[in-house]
């Protein structure tokens with residue numbers, strides 16, 4: 111049987127594709143792409159003539175069988191999305207799952223991923239983090255989701271559409287408070303790349319006052335929740351009282 115390669119492509123700067131990714135894309139029998147017209151431009155830039163076939167969220171489940179047949183017949187296939195790593199807020203999950211269930215070898219060819227690029231340069235704690243993908247598009251749903259994350263101690267990472275960035279930051283401020291640190295990472299690897307770290311309240315004002323900040327692609331990082339000093343003071347007090355009581359034990 112053939113191999114299914116899951117290949118990352120650039121998120122902006124076309125230099126961000128590995129030598130291995132280019133070789134695999136050149137050598138496979140077929141490239142399964144989220145949008146064949148979009149990827150045709152990328153392939154022509156690199157002089158790659160491998161045939162492209164559509165594998166997007168609407169046909170992925172049904173058409174997966176077609177790709178599986180090709181794989182079982184011995185053809186190698188590369189799975190790509192429009193930008194970055196497939197399956198990360200992008201199609202590919204069903205195909206990968208079906209291929210693995212069928213005993214097909216699935217090989218990652220790693221590369222650009224917006225959330226990792228953002229985390230690597232944001233300067234927020236990176237030892238533990240959670241990726242929340244896209245928040246619900248409407249305020250009520252978004253706030254409900256954020257409520258569940260209010261006391262999340264790990265760094266939070268969100269993808270957001272540019273036309274929703276301001277309302278999203280407003281909701282983050284409403285739930286997490288104006289003082290919580292955040293970093294907006296916009297247009298990563300592109301000409302107008304901007305990383306701005308500010309407490310949520312100030313970040314909201316900054317975005318509101320500059321419409322350029324409401325354009326392009328963005329990743330939003332929010333520092334995890336930290337127990338307020340007061341809570342620690344209470345537990346210290348509890349410990350002191352316990353200590354006194356222990357001293358009274360016979």
Ligand code: SAM
Nearest residue numbers: 121194195199223224269270297298327328329
């Ligand atoms: N699979 C991609 C990855 O590996 O990052 C993500 C695809 S998702 C449909 C697109 C979202 O990723 C955008 O709305 C934005 O939140 C984020 N994104 C992609 N490219 C970006 C870039 N160059 N700068 C900032 N954010 C980016």
